[in-house]
Amino acid sequence: MFIEPNLSGVRRGWIEVICGSMFSGKTEELIRRLKRARIANLKVEIFKPSIDVRYDPLNIVSHDEKAIPSTPIDNSQTILLLASDVDVVGIDEAQFFDDQLPEVCDQLARRGTRVIVAGLDMDFLGKPFGQIPYLLAKADYITKLHAICVKCGNIASYSYRKVPGANQVLLGEQESYEPRCRVCFHEKD
16 A cells, blocks of 8 residues: 655545455454554554444454454444544444444544545445445545455455345354355356
8 A cells, every 4th residue: 555655744644445245354454454553653443333243242353363452333423532632543344334434434534544444345235335335435545355256266256145134234254154256146046
């Protein structure tokens, strides 16, 4: 990632979005960037939606069990209250947040905060998910990660739901979802 030099002495913020399908490494990449910010002695605050308790009620945990402490919250406005005077804000599972999240991230970036957001860009139907499309439009840097299709071995951009249900939000792991490429996602099994 290219970081523009700051010649004015004024702290500049920006928005980074890490997106992709389930099992593509979004949370792992978020954790990696946040740990590097801490190594640089930057003040970091990390948030996740309170509904995400799959691995841990407090920590952000990747599928390969890398973890970092976070604050579970119910709405994105809370981030503005809890992230005053920080250098870096990390937000995981951004697709589960309310429609104020893009504006919250924009406000943070305008006041000089580096904002790193991770989330699914598409739901199990292959449709844009939650606020991620809006965050992608506002982002200064975008990283799209891919998993490996479990059916054919090609790169996977889709999260295929293996269990029945019409609700857009179904928290699950490998028992409920698998990564698939475009062709395998649209095949009828």
